[in-house]
Amino acid sequence: MNTDTAQIQTFEHDVVIVGAGGAGLRAAIECSAQGLDTAVVCKSLLGKAHTVMAEGGAAAALGHTDPRDNWKVHFRDTIRGGKFLNHWRMAELHALHSAERIRELEEWGAVFDRNADGYINQRPFGGHRYSRLAHTGDRTGLEILRTLQDHGVHQGIHVYQECTALRLLKDSDRISGVFGYWLDSGRFVAFKAKAVVLSTGGAGKCWRITSNSWEYTGDGMEMAYTSGAELIDMEFTQFHPTGMVWPLSVRGILVTEGVRGEGGILLNSEGERFMFRYTPDRFREETAASPEEAQRWLEGDKSARRPPELLTRDVVAKAILEEVAEGRGSPHGGAFLDIAGQRDAELIKRKLPSMYHQFRELAEVDITKERMEVGPTLHYMMGGIAVDGETQMTTVSGLFACGECTGGMHGANRLGGNSLSDLLVFGCLAGRGVGVYVSGLADSPQVLPEQIEQARRDAVVPLNRDDGANPYLVHEELQSIMNKDCNIVRTEDGLERAIVELNKLKEKASRVRVSGASQYNPAWHEALSLRSMIVVAEAVAHAALVRQESRGAHTRLDFEGERDEWGKVNVVVRKKSDGSMGVSKVERGTPPDYLASIAYSSLDSLEGGIHV
Amino acid sequence: MSEHIFRIWRGDSSGGEFVDYKTEVDDGMVVLDVLHRIQTKQAGDMAVRWNCKAGKCGSCGMEINGIPKLACMTRMNNYSQHDVVTVQPLKTFPVIKDLVCDVSWNYEQNLRITPFRPRPAGSDGRYRMMQEDVDRVQEFRKCIECYLCQDVCHVLRDQDRMDRFVGPRYLLRAASLALHPLDVEDRVPAIREQLGSGFCNITRCCTDVCPEHISITDNAIIPLKERVADRYYDPLAWLSRKVVGMIGRSAD
Numbered sequence: 001m002n003t004d005t006a007q008i009q010t011f012e013h014d015v016v017i018v019g020a021g022g023a024g025l026r027a028a029i030e031c032s033a034q035g036l037d038t039a040v041v042c043k044s045l046l047g048k049a050h051t052v053m054a055e056g057g058a059a060a061a062l063g064h065t066d067p068r069d070n071w072k073v074h075f076r077d078t079i080r081g082g083k084f085l086n087h088w089r090m091a092e093l094h095a096l097h098s099a100e101r102i103r104e105l106e107e108w109g110a111v112f113d114r115n116a117d118g119y120i121n122q123r124p125f126g127g128h129r130y131s132r133l134a135h136t137g138d139r140t141g142l143e144i145l146r147t148l149q150d151h152g153v154h155q156g157i158h159v160y161q162e163c164t165a166l167r168l169l170k171d172s173d174r175i176s177g178v179f180g181y182w183l184d185s186g187r188f189v190a191f192k193a194k195a196v197v198l199s200t201g202g203a204g205k206c207w208r209i210t211s212n213s214w215e216y217t218g219d220g221m222e223m224a225y226t227s228g229a230e231l232i233d234m235e236f237t238q239f240h241p242t243g244m245v246w247p248l249s250v251r252g253i254l255v256t257e258g259v260r261g262e263g264g265i266l267l268n269s270e271g272e273r274f275m276f277r278y279t280p281d282r283f284r285e286e287t288a289a290s291p292e293e294a295q296r297w298l299e300g301d302k303s304a305r306r307p308p309e310l311l312t313r314d315v316v317a318k319a320i321l322e323e324v325a326e327g328r329g330s331p332h333g334g335a336f337l338d339i340a341g342q343r344d345a346e347l348i349k350r351k352l353p354s355m356y357h358q359f360r361e362l363a364e365v366d367i368t369k370e371r372m373e374v375g376p377t378l379h380y381m382m383g384g385i386a387v388d389g390e391t392q393m394t395t396v397s398g399l400f401a402c403g404e405c406t407g408g409m410h411g412a413n414r415l416g417g418n419s420l421s422d423l424l425v426f427g428c429l430a431g432r433g434v435g436v437y438v439s440g441l442a443d444s445p446q447v448l449p450e451q452i453e454q455a456r457r458d459a460v461v462p463l464n465r466d467d468g469a470n471p472y473l474v475h476e477e478l479q480s481i482m483n484k485d486c487n488i489v490r491t492e493d494g495l496e497r498a499i500v501e502l503n504k505l506k507e508k509a510s511r512v513r514v515s516g517a518s519q520y521n522p523a524w525h526e527a528l529s530l531r532s533m534i535v536v537a538e539a540v541a542h543a544a545l546v547r548q549e550s551r552g553a554h555t556r557l558d559f560e561g562e563r564d565e566w567g568k569v570n571v572v573v574r575k576k577s578d579g580s581m582g583v584s585k586v587e588r589g590t591p592p593d594y595l596a597s598i599a600y601s602s603l604d605s606l607e608g609g610i611h612v
Numbered sequence: 613m614s615e616h617i618f619r620i621w622r623g624d625s626s627g628g629e630f631v632d633y634k635t636e637v638d639d640g641m642v643v644l645d646v647l648h649r650i651q652t653k654q655a656g657d658m659a660v661r662w663n664c665k666a667g668k669c670g671s672c673g674m675e676i677n678g679i680p681k682l683a684c685m686t687r688m689n690n691y692s693q694h695d696v697v698t699v700q701p702l703k704t705f706p707v708i709k710d711l712v713c714d715v716s717w718n719y720e721q722n723l724r725i726t727p728f729r730p731r732p733a734g735s736d737g738r739y740r741m742m743q744e745d746v747d748r749v750q751e752f753r754k755c756i757e758c759y760l761c762q763d764v765c766h767v768l769r770d771q772d773r774m775d776r777f778v779g780p781r782y783l784l785r786a787a788s789l790a791l792h793p794l795d796v797e798d799r800v801p802a803i804r805e806q807l808g809s810g811f812c813n814i815t816r817c818c819t820d821v822c823p824e825h826i827s828i829t830d831n832a833i834i835p836l837k838e839r840v841a842d843r844y845y846d847p848l849a850w851l852s853r854k855v856v857g858m859i860g861r862s863a864d
Contacts, residue, residue: 248639
């Protein structure tokens with residue numbers, strides 16, 4: 001272990017990207033293409049990032065499956081799915097660029113499923129008007145991540161794997177690097193850089209029932225917040241309606257929306273296809289009114305409307321919750337998802353191989369013959385670091401962010417499939433933004449030894465203590481607080497209680513003790529991650545308390561329904577000069593006329609669909 | 613709920629030993645759940661590499677009762693309560709600590725494979741490939757890089773030919789490029805000379821342990837070996853190549 005700052009290993013690059021999921025790797029490829037000396041720092045092995053768990057597909061209006069599709073319809077779907085709270089420019093850029101980003105992956109070796117004409121096939125998904133998701137079976141994330149990885153390693157990018165970033169370094173108000181440590185040796189390391197890109201994903205590990213892996217501890221959000229950047233829309237946490245619920249040890253693991261996209265239906269304990277009762281008015285004219293119409297849609301009748309199982313995730317998750325609350329749940333507190341009755345076994349195995357495998361291996365359920373039991377699981381954070389829509393730069397000079405760790409793009413609710421396209425589009429834009437920023441720098445920001453020394457001292461505290469709480473148990477307490485009082489449905493009392501409890505937990509987390517040495521010590525890692533998780537959890541609870549309405553993924557029992565005045569503001573979280581968490585309402589800009597007209601227009605005017 | 617004894621290798625590159633942990637096991641648990649319970653309650657600093665806990669990332673490969681497996685996909689009901697469950701790191705790679713190995717050699721092999729080189733897109737800027745022509749490549753691309761095949765391969769594990777042979781994982785990757793309908797790179801010489809395809813003696817151990825059930829040997833390695841044989845050991849092909857090569861040169 002390093003004992004003094006002078007001995008700390010230091011590397012220097014033009015840009016350091018923290019996180020090697022799809023967003024980070026796409027950003028790295030773009031930075032490298034611009035001639036920047038580029039490094040990626042990732043806390044797992046390269047190729048293991050959370051992107052591999054994305055299943056259903058990447059949304060892009062390629063128009064291969066339905067020629068009526070185009071970027072405007074994609075944009076309109078995204079805005080409506082996000083309940084009109086999306087960052088307008090980001091949603092526009094996303095819809096405009098996603099098709100090009102997908103095609104580019106084919107040039108780099110990706111092999112998406114094909115349609116009968118040999119072009120990229122597209123699958124239907126919740127909230128998307130047309131079949132829009134480029135996919136590879138139900139392992140699309142793996143296909144995309146491996147493509148970026150295998151292309152990226154030949155672009156001269158330096159990869160520092162199993163290396164965890166702990167602190168951002170600043171030279172007055174500009175970013176100057178990152179401080180972290182090697183997992184395998186426990187040694188500290190500093191990276192000097194002109195720009196830093198955060199692509200660290202979400203923070204699902206704050207909740208007990210989640211589809212997220214251990215990496216999802218909100219490191220980037222916390223580092224950005226601590227360094228003075230703003231967090232936005234933190235109250236919007238997406239609960240995916242279909243996670244596994246049994247056995248307990250796999251509770252929360254994702255069951256792709258592709259099951260419903262391929263025709264899967266949701267049933268309650270009485271055998272009723274209950275989603276027909278939950279269609280919101282806003283989507284009624286675009287949603288099938290009866291099982292008979294939904295069946296025609298499944299058989300390819302283009303005049304039939306989409307089944308209600310493909311309503312947006314917030315709607316489906318709350319419907320399942322309500323069925324359970326009213327005593328019509330499945331034996332382990334979920335709903336039944338049935339594809340066996342809709343599709344033949346061969347198609348299920350071909351289109352959903354990893355779901356077939358996952359249920360057979362982990363739950364002893366054959367999904368070609370039996371129904372699955374599913375329930376909501378914390379899946380994604382719409383909120384995150386606030387960025388400029390064009391450049392992806394945060395409010396801190398030289399600090400950029402892309403992918404799930406950012407906020408704004410998805411508004412109050414993300415559509416399935418818009419995450420894989422998000423990370424490609426904004427990873428690329430972040431790379432371009434870095435290029436412009438770095439070329440405009442007059443001098444290189446300096447790394448200040450006292451910042452490194454402070455970060456080092458903060459990090460070793462849990463190792464040097466004789467007595468203190470077990471970090472694993474503190475993490476379990478955090479998950480209990482969030483699952484109890486900051487979950488799918490929220491109330492003022494619950495959120496206030498969560499904030500009080502989180503304050504107490506912060507105190508406890510500052511006193512955790514870790515035994516053993518620093519070399520590959522997961523308890524130490526857990527202790528350091530707790531700091532990030534608690535900041536993110538606090539930001540979510542505070543923002544959720546402030547937003548007195550129910551919109552998208554944020555549901556307040558004490559403030560039902562969307563309120564017009566809340567459609568005009570974002571909740572922004574930033575660290576105040578006294579160190580406390582500041583939470584404020586910030587007026588949203590009005591959209592440019594041409595975007596507003598698309599968002600509020602009828603489908604007829606966009607491509608001659610059903611009138612809304 | 614039942615009680616089990618887990619015999620886990622604890623140590624680092626300088627040596628180590630098996631340590632027994634008595635632990636409770638709940639219904640439906642997988643081996644990784646049990647390792648996490650031991651971490652939480654008995655051995656906080658025990659190193660285990662894992663990520664997705666759903667068989668999708670390939671991080672948690674280890675040897676469980678001597679068989680290379682993913683800990684997240686190995687259910688405890690495979691073992692009776694009276695069995696001791698022995699868990700140790702992958703043997704083929706140098707250990708870092710406890711159940712975690714240094715697998716960086718694999719990343720070095722990947723870099724030796726010539727990148728994908730596609731033919732130009734169609735006039736509309738798009739690529740066309742029929743599904744039946746990509747089925748085989750998609751099977752290979754299911755690989756989650758868990759390195760269980762690399763661990764079990766005799767050429768790497770027992771014969772220690774890491775200097776000459778890239779292992780089943782990277783022959784699979786080479787096959788995913790060689791059989792890619794868009795790829796125009798001639799990969800046969802490198803498959804033979806740099807990747808060492810001749811070292812594989814087709815025992816199919818890699819296929820047996822693949823958690824993605826990829827037919828590594830039959831569908832990937834054997835077709836590559838056939839291409840190499842056709843090129844280098846088929847006298848007719850050799851002659852025609854000579855003639856074509858001469859014509860090609862005279863046209864320059």
